[in-house]
Amino acid sequence: MATLKIKFRESCVDGKAGTIYYQITHHRKVLQITSGIHLTKEEWSDLKNNIYNPDLKLPAKHSRISCDIYSLKQIIYELDYQYTPYTVDDVASRFKSAQYRISFNEYMRREIDLLQNANRNGTARNYKRTLSSFSQFLKGNDITINAVNSQLIEQYNIFLVKRGLVRNSISFYMRILRAVYNKAVHNGIAMQTFPFQNVYTGVDKTRKRAINETTIAKLFRDIQ
Numbered sequence: 173m174a175t176l177k178i179k180f181r182e183s184c185v186d187g188k189a190g191t192i193y194y195q196i197t198h199h200r201k202v203l204q205i206t207s208g209i210h211l212t213k214e215e216w217s218d219l220k221n222n223i224y225n226p227d228l229k230l231p232a233k234h235s236r237i238s239c240d241i242y243s244l245k246q247i248i249y250e251l252d253y254q255y256t257p258y259t260v261d262d263v264a265s266r267f268k269s270a271q272y273r274i275s276f277n278e279y280m281r282r283e284i285d286l287l288q289n290a291n292r293n294g295t296a297r298n299y300k301r302t303l304s305s306f307s308q309f310l311k312g313n314d315i316t317i318n319a320v321n322s323q324l325i326e327q328y329n330i331f332l333v334k335r336g337l338v339r340n341s342i343s344f345y346m347r348i349l350r351a352v353y354n355k356a357v358h359n360g361i362a363m364q365t366f367p368f369q370n371v372y373t374g375v376d377k378t379r380k381r382a383i384n385e386t387t388i389a390k391l392f393r394d395i396q
Contacts, residue, residue: 174198174248174263178241180216190216192237194244196260203260205267207240209233239319243267246363274361276317277307280352302348305332317362320353322370329371339376346373 175197182190189210196203211233247266251258280303287296309331315324325346332342346368356362 173252174260176241176244176248178237179204180211182213192216194240196244196248196263198258198260198263201260203264205264207237209236233313235319235321235324236313236315238321238323239316240267243316243318274317274356275314276320276352276356277303277310277314279317279356279361283352283355298344299348299352302345305345306349317353317356320349320362320367321365322367325349325367325371339372343372343374343376346371 177195177197179193179195180190181193189212192207192209192211194205194207196205215233244263244267247263251262251266280299284296284299284303287293287299306328309328329342329346332345350368350373353362353367354364357364
């Protein structure tokens with residue numbers, strides 16, 4: 173069975189972020205896969221011992237690394253289960269394939285295009301609002317669909333709460349993200365991990381407000 177390690181390559185330039193890469197070893201052959209994720213030495217120090225820590229203040233990078241680890245382990249498991257010889261290059265080839273590297277934001281943009289083409293412009297606008305909010309949370313970074321996990325969604329929930337959104341507004345964004353995610357699962361692009369199970373996705377009933385007699389009388393006069 174192949175082994176997997178997460179490594180950090182420091183930059184040769186002082187003060188510049190280094191790069192995360194994954195080292196795969198199988199039958200004494202070693203291969204390195206560059207992740208494209210850049211961290212400072214301090215961020216790497218925090219991350220290497222807390223790779224699954226939901227409180228880490230690097231939501232997008234943290235989830236991307238977690239997703240990469242999960243994908244690589246899944247690929248290794250699948251190759252082992254086939255009981256046929258494979259190499260580290262086979263692992264890397266599968267990892268770099270489109271199935272494992274589809275961007276969540278790009279997938280959501282495709283859904284928006286489909287809605288607009290179907291003249292469902294109201295729904296498309298809601299999807300755009302949600303994508304804009306989620307992109308702000310990710311600080312302009314992007315993640316793969318499989319990187320959407322419960323930890324990331326819980327962090328996004330906290331992000332929305334801190335911005336002053338009420339529960340129904342937060343649920344509005346969560347339901348749209350869940351719809352996009354579930355469609356990706358249905359299409360075989362992502363594996364179902366139920367990332368929205370710990371956040372609220374219902375609709376609270378709003379309190380009915382009584383109207384006094386003066387207001388009723390004014391409304392009645394206005395329609396005369």
